[in-house]
Amino acid sequence: MASSRQQLVELLQQGVISPEHVADAEQLANVAPNKEQWQQFVNTVLLWIACISLSCAIVFFFAYNWSQMGRFLKFALVEFSLISTTLIYLKTPANNLVRVATLTLSCLLVGALMALFGQTYQTGADPWQLFFNWALIITPWALVARNSIIWLLWFVLLNITLVLYCDVHRNPFFIMFNTKVNTLWLTFAFNLASFSVWQFFSASQSWMQKSWLMRMLATLAGVSITGLAIEAVYKLDVINLLALVLWLISLVSMYYCYRIKKVDLFMLAGGCLSIIAVFIVWMEKQLGSFDNILNYIILAFFVLGLGIASAVWLKKVQREIKHEC
Amino acid sequence: MSASHHTLWQQLKAQHLVQGEAPILEATSPWFVKSMLAFVGWLGALFIMLFVFSAFPSLIDNPKICFILSVPLFLLSYFILTKPNNDFFEHVALAISFAAQGLVLFALYEWLSNSTFLILFAILQGVLVLLMPNLLHRIFSTLVASLCVSFYLLDLGASQVVTSMLAIPLVWLCLNEFRYQSKYSLISGLVYGLSLSILFLQLADVFVSSQALGIYKDVRPWSISPWDSRLLYVIAMFYSVWKLLQVVPLNQHDKWFRLVFAVTGIFTLLSLNAQGIGLGIVMLMLGFARSNRILITLGILALMLYCSAYYYQMQETLLVKSAILMAIAIFAFICRWLLNHFAPASRER
Known part of the structure; x- marks a missing residue:
C-alpha cells in the first residue's frame, strides 16, 4: 500500500484542507502503516539489527585480539570470509539484493586481503599497485555480476590508481611531452x-x-x-x-x-x-x-x-x- | 501536476474533504540544481561578506559594533526569505544570516563567561527557529541550539543527557506534525533539526572530550552523574515506545502491547552503554510510522555511523563492547524468532 505523504504535505502547505479534515486526509493518503506492514517492518529491523550487531561484535572481538594473533590466523580469517561470501553469492538466487551485497563484500575483502599481504610481507610495492591489482582481480566479477555498484567500486579504484601513480611518476609520457603530465589529464x-x-x-x-x-x-x-x-x-x-x-x-x-x-x-x-x-x-x-x-x-x-x-x-x-x- | 497528486486530490474530493479543482503547484528544482545554486549563492555571499569585513576591519574588532551590525543583516536575511520561492537567493539569505550569527557569537564570547554565552546563543537560535521562514535555516538553528546546550553540559561530564532529552520532543513533534497545519514548516524544521542533533551528538560523544575543546575559562562547581544520563535514556525509550504504540493499530489489552514494553525494557538495559543504537532505532520507527523516507534514512545513517564510531569509544574495552553487541544480536534474533513463531504473517515484499 503506497503512501502519498509528499502529495498530502504539499496540499497541507497550500492550506486547501481544513483542519478538521486533516486526520481523514492522512488516512486516505496512507501515511500511517497498517498492522501487517508494522509486523513486516519490525521483522526486518530485528533481522538487520541482529546481523549488524553480530558482525560488529565479531569485528570488535578480533580487533581486541589482533596483536596476539599469528600471521597465518589473520590470513585465514580474511580468506575464510572471502570464500564464505563468494559461496553465499553462488548459492543465492539471481536478482536478489543479498547476492549483490555479498559480491560487493567479496570485492572489498579482496582489497583487505591484498592490504594484509602488503602489510605482513612489506613487499615495497607502490600504493598505486595495490589499487591497480585490486581492480584487475575484481574485473571478472564485475563483468559477470553486471551490477552498477561493483562497477562503481572498479571505477573508483582505477581513479585512485591514476592519482597515486602520478604521485610517484610525475612524467609518464616523457617521450612525447617535455612538461609534467598533470594528474587531471589522466x-x-x-x-x-x-x-x-x-x-x-x-x-x-x-x-x-x-x-x-x-x-x-x-x-x-x-x-x-x-x-x-x-x-x-x-x-x-x-x-x-x-x-x-x-x-x-x-x-x-x-x-x-x-x-x-x-x-x-x-x-x-x-x-x-x-x-x-x-x-x-x-x-x-x-x-x-x-x-x-x-x-x-x-x-x-x-x-x-x-x-x-x-x-x-x-x-x-x-x-x-x-x-x- | 503529477499523476499521484491528481489521484490523491480525486480521493479527497470523493470523500468531500476538499472542493473544486486541484491547486496548481510550482515544480520544485531537483536536488542537483538546488546544490549548484546553493554553492553559487554561498560563493556570492562570501565575497559580499569579505567586502564588508575588509572595508571596516577596526569595527569588527569591537564586540558592540559586531552586535549592532548583525541586526540589519538579520533583517535583510528575513526580508529575502519572505519573498517567493527562489532557490538561488535562499542561499544568499542563509549565508547573510550565518554571517550575522557569527558576529553575535563573537560579541557574546568577548562579553560573557563561557556558560552564559552558550546559553544566550542557544536562545538566539531558538528565536531564529521561530522567526526565519525557511526550512534549512530552522534545521540549522535547531542543530546549533542543541550543540550549544550540549557543549554547556559537556564539561559537566554528561552530554549524553542532551541526546536523550532531544528524543522526547522529537517523538511528540513527529507524531503530531499535521496537527498544527499552519505550523508544518516550523515543525518539520524542528523534527529534522532534532534528528540531526541526535546523530551529531552521539558521534561527538564518542570523539570529543572537554579538554579537546579548550573553550572553557571557568571550572564547573558541580557535575552530572553518568547514571542521570542513563535514567533519562530509559525514560526517553519508554516514552518513545508508548507514543508509537498509540499510532500502531494494536489493542491496549492485547498481549503484544505488554510484551512490547517488556522487550523495550530488556533492550534498553542491554543498550545502556550504547545509547546511539536505541536512539537510532527510535528515529527509524518514527520515520516508518509517518512514511517519512528522510527520517528513515536519518535513522539508518545514525545507526551505521554510531556502530562505526562505537569502535573508538574509550569508556570500555573492545572485548566489553563486543559482548554488549553480541547480547543485543542474540536478543534481536530471539525476538524475531518469537514474533515469527507466535504471529506468523504473510511475507510480502
Whole structure:
C-alpha cells in the first residue's frame, strides 16, 4: 500500500484542507502503516539489527585480539570470509539484493586481503599497485555480476590508481611531452573514455541504464577538465591552451547532447557550474590582488549575476520538460 | 501536476474533504540544481561578506559594533526569505544570516563567561527557529541550539543527557506534525533539526572530550552523574515506545502491547552503554510510522555511523563492547524468532 505523504504535505502547505479534515486526509493518503506492514517492518529491523550487531561484535572481538594473533590466523580469517561470501553469492538466487551485497563484500575483502599481504610481507610495492591489482582481480566479477555498484567500486579504484601513480611518476609520457603530465589529464581521459563507452553500451544493456553511475563518471570528467581550464587561466602555455580548447569543446558537446538531442538537467547544471567556476577565476586574475577591496564586490556581482542567469535558464528548461511530459 | 497528486486530490474530493479543482503547484528544482545554486549563492555571499569585513576591519574588532551590525543583516536575511520561492537567493539569505550569527557569537564570547554565552546563543537560535521562514535555516538553528546546550553540559561530564532529552520532543513533534497545519514548516524544521542533533551528538560523544575543546575559562562547581544520563535514556525509550504504540493499530489489552514494553525494557538495559543504537532505532520507527523516507534514512545513517564510531569509544574495552553487541544480536534474533513463531504473517515484499 503506497503512501502519498509528499502529495498530502504539499496540499497541507497550500492550506486547501481544513483542519478538521486533516486526520481523514492522512488516512486516505496512507501515511500511517497498517498492522501487517508494522509486523513486516519490525521483522526486518530485528533481522538487520541482529546481523549488524553480530558482525560488529565479531569485528570488535578480533580487533581486541589482533596483536596476539599469528600471521597465518589473520590470513585465514580474511580468506575464510572471502570464500564464505563468494559461496553465499553462488548459492543465492539471481536478482536478489543479498547476492549483490555479498559480491560487493567479496570485492572489498579482496582489497583487505591484498592490504594484509602488503602489510605482513612489506613487499615495497607502490600504493598505486595495490589499487591497480585490486581492480584487475575484481574485473571478472564485475563483468559477470553486471551490477552498477561493483562497477562503481572498479571505477573508483582505477581513479585512485591514476592519482597515486602520478604521485610517484610525475612524467609518464616523457617521450612525447617535455612538461609534467598533470594528474587531471589522466583522470579526464580515463573518465571521459569510461563515460563514452558506458553510454554506448547502455543503449543495448538495460542494467547499464542507471543514470547515477553515468552522472558520476560525467562529474569526474567534468571536474578534471574544469580543473585543467582553471590551470590554463593561470598559466597559458601550449598544453594548457589545448586544455582550454577541450573544455570549450566539452561544453558545446554537452549542450548539443543534453539540451538539443535529449534534455538532462543534471548535465546542464554541471556545465553551468563549470562555466561559473572558470569565469570567476578568470575575473579574479584580471582584477589582480585583493588589496583593492572593491574587487570583492565586483566578483560578488558577477557570481550573483551568473547564478541568477543559471537559475532562470535551468528553470525554463525544467518547465519545457514538464510541458512535454 | 503529477499523476499521484491528481489521484490523491480525486480521493479527497470523493470523500468531500476538499472542493473544486486541484491547486496548481510550482515544480520544485531537483536536488542537483538546488546544490549548484546553493554553492553559487554561498560563493556570492562570501565575497559580499569579505567586502564588508575588509572595508571596516577596526569595527569588527569591537564586540558592540559586531552586535549592532548583525541586526540589519538579520533583517535583510528575513526580508529575502519572505519573498517567493527562489532557490538561488535562499542561499544568499542563509549565508547573510550565518554571517550575522557569527558576529553575535563573537560579541557574546568577548562579553560573557563561557556558560552564559552558550546559553544566550542557544536562545538566539531558538528565536531564529521561530522567526526565519525557511526550512534549512530552522534545521540549522535547531542543530546549533542543541550543540550549544550540549557543549554547556559537556564539561559537566554528561552530554549524553542532551541526546536523550532531544528524543522526547522529537517523538511528540513527529507524531503530531499535521496537527498544527499552519505550523508544518516550523515543525518539520524542528523534527529534522532534532534528528540531526541526535546523530551529531552521539558521534561527538564518542570523539570529543572537554579538554579537546579548550573553550572553557571557568571550572564547573558541580557535575552530572553518568547514571542521570542513563535514567533519562530509559525514560526517553519508554516514552518513545508508548507514543508509537498509540499510532500502531494494536489493542491496549492485547498481549503484544505488554510484551512490547517488556522487550523495550530488556533492550534498553542491554543498550545502556550504547545509547546511539536505541536512539537510532527510535528515529527509524518514527520515520516508518509517518512514511517519512528522510527520517528513515536519518535513522539508518545514525545507526551505521554510531556502530562505526562505537569502535573508538574509550569508556570500555573492545572485548566489553563486543559482548554488549553480541547480547543485543542474540536478543534481536530471539525476538524475531518469537514474533515469527507466535504471529506468523504473510511475507510480502
